[in-house]
Structure formats: structure tokens, C-alpha cells
Amino acid sequence: MPTKQAHTAAGTSVHDAIRADILRGVHAPGAPLRLAALARQFDVSMWVIREALVRLSEQHLAVRSTNQGFRVVSISKEDLLDLTEVRVMIEGRALVDSIQRGNIDWEASVVSAHHVLEHAEETREGQPGSTVEWSLAHERFHDTLIAACGSPRLATIARNLRASAEVYLQLSADATSTTHERDPRSEHHQLMELAITRRSDDARSAIENHIRLTTELVLRAPIPAAGR
Template sequence: MSGRGSASTLSEHAHERIRQDILTARLAPGQPLRLAALAADLGVSMSVVREALTRLSEQGLVTASPNQGFRVVPLSGSDLSDLTSLRVTLECSALERSIAQGDVAWEGLVVSSHHVLERAGDPDSATPDQHQQWSLAHSAFHDALSAACGSPRLLNLVRTLRDGAEIYRQWSGPMSKEYGRDVAREHRTLMELATARRADEACAALKYHIETTTRILLDSQAMPPTAAAPA
């Protein structure tokens, strides 16, 4: 392996590790990200960590400023509302296109990814490793719903917005049952409507699924302390 290839591999590894730590709330919203500490933890150079954090900043998971350095993106009600509106518009468009254009192989991908998600268990009662497994299965299921939309740019935007929303979902998850939410039923409904090619109902179900997380967080007033001052 060339030195260039090795550097690329290290950067990708650092990026994915930090990304997963953010998405699973191991790194809290607003938390400073120290280059030296992350480099020591990951066993890479600070330049590799800086490159990974710069990429995460471009993806909306990290903020960077000359005075404060890198931080996990803080949460705010206004950001959540904006994020939710964009997700509804773009994910519903991607789902509608997939239903119109997807073939039998796409249907199979939706069904199989949903099966894996169901078998991943309950994220709120899982161990950290099981919770991460559920989060990956959850992302894969939503990826499958959009997979046949025919637009790589749309898919990339949808995934980036969903990563941003995942941080909020980590906070809303424990409250969902208190609000009587049945997330597993919501996912099954999405799978059934999408594969039945009932586009209007599927998009309405996806809109409800996305907006419910926002409603729970805003209604509960349980946003984390960083919510008031996004950087």
C-alpha cells in the first residue's frame, strides 16, 4: 500500500469513527473536539484528525471557528425546525421517485433492510453496541426507501440531512414511549406502503415519521443546554 493510500485510509477511518461517535451521542452536542486528544484516541496524527473534522464540518456535524476550534454541532429549536422542513421536502421527493421508478430489486431492498431493522431490537433498551447496530440498520432502511430515486445528488443531500437529524433523534428516543410513539410500527407502515406503490400515503407516513421527532422534542422542552446558543 502506498503512503498516499495509507493516509487516505487513516483519514477515512478517523472520519467514520468521529462521525459515529457524534451520531450515537458519545460526543455530546456542543462538545469541544480537541485535536491532540482525538489523535491519541484514534492513533493517528493531528493532521489526519483535522482533515476528518473539516469534512464533518462540511457535512454539518461539526462547527469550526478561529477562536473556539472544532465542536460538535450544538442543537437548537430553530435548526431542528429548519432541518425537519428540508428533510420532509427532499426525502418525500426521493421516496416518491423511488416508488415511481423502482423495480422488484428495489422492493426487495426495502423489505430486506426493514427485516434487518426489526431484528436489530429496541434502541432504547439496547447496550451501546446494540444501539449502534440499530442506528446503522435504521439508516440503511431509510437509504433503501430513497435508493431508486435516480438522483445521486438528491441521495447525498438526503443522507447529509438525516445525519444532522440523527443527533436530535438520540435526544428524542427515550421520550418517544412516554408520548405513546410506536417507531417500529411507523417503519413497518413505511415499508408496506412503499412496496405497495401507494405513493401519496407513503409520503404522508414519512412526513409524519420525520415530524414526530421534532414535535416530541419541542413539546417536551427537553432540548439540551446548548440549544439556546448555536455556534
């Protein structure tokens, strides 16, 4: 009988694989995530699949309903615009508060998280399949920037909003790869520098530009139709 550790490891592996497929577009926005089919694909129990899909729901990459089961989160222009405005307000406030409250340990954690993200960005440029590594490093960097804001509720709201934007972020990354209009590495480096040099007003402007540019790039490409 599998040990609890083995069960947990299997669940983590399956979760990471499905997450990667969602971000790569293997499972289209709005497409059903059928437990039986995924269990056959990964050769695991439906219980393991269900646990993975619950985690993805918590990360706002999937949704579930009583009658229809799990689906990939749907996306739309209207949702993106609404999400953008709320993120600008919340993340801007959280970043300013974090810069004003953060200590030397926070500064060190920002530099460290940026270093990891920079490595992930270099890896992704040479290995297009390394989406998940970049996504996790990107999430950690932005989480660290606001970690000292002093309000767990504010930080949680900001994280949840960013999680809701995850699929849009991938669309932005795809658009960036075919244009020279954006340099995410420079944007992230600027955010780090502004944070650790305590330039809160400039940092707020930078995070707003960072979020809005993502939206502009996504809107230039067609929003994928909901899967069936």
C-alpha cells in the same frame, strides 16, 4: 511504518468512536473537538484525528472554522423546526418518485434494508450502547427508500438533510425510551409495506408523520446547551 491499510483502519475506528460519543452526548452540542486531546485519548496521530473530524463534518455531526477548529454541531429549536419543514418537502417528494420508478430489485433492497434495521432495533433495545449500529442501519433504510427517485441531486439533498437531523434523532430515541407514545419499529415496517405495495400517497403521509413525530418528541425535552 504503518501501512496505508492500517492507517485507514485506525481512522475508521477513531471516526466510529467519536461519532458514537457525539450521538451518546459525551461531546455536547457545540462543544469543541480538540485534536491534541483526542489524539491522546485514542493514542493515534493528530492527522488520523483530523481525518476523522473531516468525515464527521461531511456527515453534519461536526463543524469547523478557520479560527476555532472543530466543534460538535450546535442544535436549537429554531433549527429543528426549519429542518423538519424542509425534510418533509424533500423526503416526501423523493419517496413518491422512488415508489413510482423503483423496480423489483429496488423492492428487494428495501426489504433487505428493513430487515437489517429491525435487527439493529432489537439489539439496541437490549444493548443501549449499540447506537452506532442502529444509526447506520436507520440511515441505510431511509437511503434505500428513496434510492430509485431518479434524481441523484434530490437524493443527495435528502441524505444531507437527514444527516443534519442525526443528533436530533438520538434525542428522539432517548425520549422514546421513556415513553410509550411511539413505536419506531412499527413506523419503519409501515414505510416498507407502503413502499413495496406502491402506495405512494400513503407513503408520503407516513414519512411526514414519521419526521414530525421525531420533532414533537425532541421539543418535549430541553435542548442541550452548547458545550464549552
